[in-house]
Amino acid sequence: MEVECLALRDLTSPKKSKVDMEEVGGRNDQKENRCVERRRTTPHKMDTTATMLLYGSKPPTPEHLHSTPVKPSERGAPPHADPWTPTANLRMLISAASPDIRDREMKKVLFRPIENERAVEEVDGPCQFDVVDEEEEEGERKPSRKQKSLGLLCQKFLALYPDYPTSDTISISLDEVSTSLGVERRRIYDIVNVLESLMIVGRVAKNQYVWYGRRRLGSTLAQLQGMGRQQRYHLHMEQAGEGGHREGATTHTPEEGGEGDSSCAAASTRKDKSLRIMSQKFVMLFLVSRTQTVTLDVAAKILIEESQDPASHSKYKTKVRRLYDIANVLTSLGLIKKVHVREERGRKPAFKWIGPADFHSSREDSEAVAAIALPEAIALPGGRKQKLARHASFSVVPTSVASQRRVNSAPSSPRREVTGLLPQSVDYSRRCVSNSAVCRLQFGTTVTGVSHPSGRLQSPTHSDGNSLLCSPGLAPLAVPVHPEGSYVGPLSPQPPAFSPRPHHMAYLPSLSQASVVMLYGGPASQDGLDRLTTEVQRSPGSGSRESILGKRKKDEGVEEKRESPETELSEKRSVEGRSMEGNSLQMTTSLRTSSLGHPGGLAREEAPLRVLRDGEVGRQSPHNNLVQPSHYLYVPNSAGLNSLNFLLSAGQTTGGLTLPAGTLPYVLMSSSTLSPYPLMANRGDANLNFNMSAMMSPACFVVGSAGPYAVAGAPEFNGVAVAPALSCPEQHRLFGSGPIPPHFPLESRPPLTFIQTEKQTPQTPKEATAGGGSKAFFQTPGTLGTATTKPVARRRGSAQRRLDIGQPLTN
DNA sequence: CCTTCCCGCCACAGC
């Protein structure tokens, strides 16, 4: 193989710089104007989020999505939900909870629709929930910069999809994502580009990406490591390290690429994007570094060199800015964490690799890996090829990859029609894979999560086996929803009644604008789970905390778990709730958007959630202390939960969840996924409870132990999507997912079922069956057909970027 | 003041 160079050459295009220089003056002016304008508009966008979720599966109209945000009202969505309100509620909860949480909360409010804030303020004014702490009111108003950070955004993004999807059928629509997350597309590109560089996502078509999750991460990393070595980054690092700068390290091969193609350089288009390349290189640096710590300074220098640019100061600054962007994403992925290195002159910011160290083992997808790389390598369909490769190392991979991609992409039209793409590969039209338990919701999409193996998490108890995480292998599928006792979120103050044990509530503060209902289960029970859980670790500190990042760590499931202390970040985010005893499932609703908060506005309460049964939820597994919930049920509020009623079957059940096709959209997420978010939980007691009820007032839900849960959909919901999670082991079996312990105690339990009450359109999951029984869950009605379609719908399509991706068929 | 990094202008590229 030749070397393809990834050339960074483009990173800084001289041309551009020049231009900028020239234009600066004018540009700025324009900028100003634009800014204003945009700002103004933004709020609407945000508003739409909820809507988006609703429509996710079925996009109302493609146009809508794209276009500028329609006001919610237009769509029928409630005018903006009050973002603040939820927050307020949270605060209350938080206060009640621990200080840590509070802090955390304060710092980050995930999913808060930032942009709307303003609007909201004006409109809503302070929320109704005055309950809140006083203290914050003011503060909140301003969305702090942190709340808008790329890292946070990335976490939200990641939370939408399972770490280890069973198949590569999960598609990602940038429009939807940007809308749902309430950010501009530009930001999504930043995230996606980095994820793409690691093969966590792949580009399918314009505006469409496929979610691969971390399945390929290990191989990707291995590949990058190899490339890094080839490039001799380690040498560079060393040199740099010492001297601080390495300039000389020219070790790297100059371009080779066999190419001499210098042409490459010229050829390169923007596509070669630097962000992607930089991201890969940055990761390589970690992988080849002995210390696994890379300072921005060094990284920037190395990257600049490669890029051939004369390192001008400005370039350096630009590079650094980009590195921060990349680092934020990588941090969110749990691959690196920020640290400081001391040097002679003080300390320098640096990042330390905390991701999987041992990814070699998993090489399954070697091809994939290859692919990974370097997108750049790929030739452009247009026939232009580009790329450049500068470093031999890169070259290695590329070819194969490139070819692959081409192949794939070529055939299909750029826009992938639903079906058309990737011939071999998956039919995107179907979102769900047969086997997979997971479904993604299309847009709303989220997928279910799955387990991922990450292990380290939180739970202190892992020993018990409470933890549920699925083994990697299984992961995708089965997520145990666990059956153990389920408990419903206490709307009512008295949770105890329901279960013997203290319930735990988990409250996620802002998952997204949409309100969320979380269900979290305690430890699943049992043994079976235990096995699965490989990952759980105790966290040193409190049992309760877990690191966020940690969870995601495993690659391919196999990776080692790390114990490492979490990153700072993680710590912050650690949630306490998890440790709760979790026996049961708990549900909580966040009010975020919703109605709760709003006085009038949103009242969607048409149908409050009600509990169908209470049963004793409590029975859970005996041992449950501190277990971390394995999964959470995430329901976008946007969907109109408020109006929904739903029933949950008793937790114990095992059966599985059954969701009627039309049900509401929900996603089952592994706890790890959520880990990053602040979660409030009550530990059994009333601590938190108190407010909850208030917050939730509109909706109520209950979980009965025995019965199935039914959800009544609000009118709005047409089932958006159903995430399939498997709750029980049995299901797993069905799916074949994994080993499940025979003795899984669930047998008797009734399955969870969601029922729709109201009008829901049942959707049929077409493929539901395929997988096996469980599939049903998975399917999201919408997802299947609808979702798929959506892409097509996407507005006009001009695809700009060629689909390079073909993704590895390999799977 | 320095670090971090959000924001969004605007160039490009495919149609």
Added chain:
DNA sequence: GCTGTGGCGGGAAGG
């Protein structure tokens, strides 16, 4: 000309 992409750097928040 239009739209999707995404490079890039100003400048502001945070520390």
